[in-house]
Amino acid sequence: MTKLIEELRAKVKAALEERARRQAELDQIIAAAEERGDGALTDEEEAKLREIRERVRAIDSDVDEVRARIDELEEDERRRKAAEEAARRFEGSNPGERRQPPIQVTEPSTYRDGGPHSFFADAYRAFGARGSHDFEAAERLRRHQREMSELGYELRDGGESRAVGTALFGGLVVPQYLVDEFAPVLRNGRAFLNAVRREPLPDEGMTLVVPRGQTGVSVAAQATENAAVSETNIDYDNDLSVSVRTYAGQQDVSRQSLERGTPGIDRLLYADLVGAYAESVDADAINGAGTSGTHKGVLQATGINSVTYTDTTPTVAEAWPKLADAIQQVATNRKMSANLIVMHPRRWAWFVAALDGQNRPLIVNDPSAAVNAMGDAASNFGEGQLVGTLQGLPVLVDANIPTNLGAGTDEDRIIVLRRTDPILWEEGDGMPRELRFEETSGGNLTVKLVVYGYSAFTAERYASAVSVISGTGLVAPTF
Numbered sequence: 001m002t003k004l005i006e007e008l009r010a011k012v013k014a015a016l017e018e019r020a021r022r023q024a025e026l027d028q029i030i031a032a033a034e035e036r037g038d039g040a041l042t043d044e045e046e047a048k049l050r051e052i053r054e055r056v057r058a059i060d061s062d063v064d065e066v067r068a069r070i071d072e073l074e075e076d077e078r079r080r081k082a083a084e085e086a087a088r089r090f091e092g093s094n095p096g097e098r099r100q101p102p103i104q105v106t107e108p109s110t111y112r113d114g115g116p117h118s119f120f121a122d123a124y125r126a127f128g129a130r131g132s133h134d135f136e137a138a139e140r141l142r143r144h145q146r147e148m149s150e151l152g153y154e155l156r157d158g159g160e161s162r163a164v165g166t167a168l169f170g171g172l173v174v175p176q177y178l179v180d181e182f183a184p185v186l187r188n189g190r191a192f193l194n195a196v197r198r199e200p201l202p203d204e205g206m207t208l209v210v211p212r213g214q215t216g217v218s219v220a221a222q223a224t225e226n227a228a229v230s231e232t233n234i235d236y237d238n239d240l241s242v243s244v245r246t247y248a249g250q251q252d253v254s255r256q257s258l259e260r261g262t263p264g265i266d267r268l269l270y271a272d273l274v275g276a277y278a279e280s281v282d283a284d285a286i287n288g289a290g291t292s293g294t295h296k297g298v299l300q301a302t303g304i305n306s307v308t309y310t311d312t313t314p315t316v317a318e319a320w321p322k323l324a325d326a327i328q329q330v331a332t333n334r335k336m337s338a339n340l341i342v343m344h345p346r347r348w349a350w351f352v353a354a355l356d357g358q359n360r361p362l363i364v365n366d367p368s369a370a371v372n373a374m375g376d377a378a379s380n381f382g383e384g385q386l387v388g389t390l391q392g393l394p395v396l397v398d399a400n401i402p403t404n405l406g407a408g409t410d411e412d413r414i415i416v417l418r419r420t421d422p423i424l425w426e427e428g429d430g431m432p433r434e435l436r437f438e439e440t441s442g443g444n445l446t447v448k449l450v451v452y453g454y455s456a457f458t459a460e461r462y463a464s465a466v467s468v469i470s471g472t473g474l475v476a477p478t479f
Helices: 002-036 043-089 119-128 135-150 176-181 183-188 191-195 255-260 265-287 316-333 345-353
Strands: 197-200 207-210 240-243 245-254 305-308 340-343 386-390 393-397 414-417 423-426 434-441 446-458 466-470
Touching (some): 002 135, 119 255, 119 265, 176 265, 191 265, 191 340, 240 446, 245 255, 245 265, 305 316, 316 466, 345 386
Parallel strands (some): 197 423, 340 393
Antiparallel strands (some): 207 240, 245 446, 340 414, 386 393, 414 466, 423 446, 434 446
């Protein structure tokens, strides 16, 4: 069967080569008419165009039929292998019968680490370059999509859409080896989102309705035996609607880098795209303004606890009580304890740099060995990491916390929260798996690569689980 498939593919290739020649003839006739500037074709040109168009349509029809035949044969082969695998798994149900195990031929993935073809280059040649269509690249992409489908990844290039507007993104699933390699890039670019509660995004719908109780049930001691027990019906009339959003990362690259890029170009491009995607989703979860009152970031959420730190000469010692206030407000209003502090790297550096009157650090690597330690800096300093503790709570730094807030546009914020109460819904492990191309500056041979995915976020189901410290005490620190 493999030989027959290869023969059919050779037939398709020959037909497409003829189609390209015919197309070149057609373009030449039109170019000649345009050069004359009379806007008309001669009778001979009209007849030639009709002949070429009829032949091109016939070639397209033949190619479609052969491709359909190839797909059928490949499906038959896949089913045969699946049946052989099932037979092998259930062999032994008849101990007296011994079967010769079938010969297994494992083909490598179309796009793989060190493979001969570039996923990004093929995607561009097949779908990104205007006026051209590389059919061999398109065939490799179709084979890759089938491989991803067999691995259980959802494909959307077949026209599936979640709602009006989302069908504009005809996506290609990114090869798994790139996803695996750059998962750490994603994690380091969205420190805050990695710390909150995550749920799988439903397969359908662009709005999630989250129950939010307005009046809770009541419990009280029974006055006497057989006396009525306390009863208050829970009220869910205040349900929360959360929008599913399409988040994207993008990168401008030259057409030359896609068409003649050196080996490994996929790694460079996807690393940039993953970083941009992670930053976009994380920044919106922190400070997104939302749409129509939904999908607000924690700094914009309605009902959060607010702590104001006003100080023209801020110090760590003066900020210390504000942290305590933020922590107690979560415990008081949410009735459950906060368990995480999130701040910008510059704010953590401000804490770490603080000294007492004897020039001894207030944040130390080993609090047990210090007489005046206010916190622990045992972890390495760096974005996307737990870097230490303050007032017994772990501290996470995230550079997506804005630093241009306040009247002077130079303030950052400190977030104290119960990290299991904000909720993030996203697909899979959160990696952007699909991409498209846009030629935004064709005159400069510039191509925009876009990766995208779907997610939804809210901090408003239990807004009292978040305290935000703000004010002039959090202006840009000096060192």
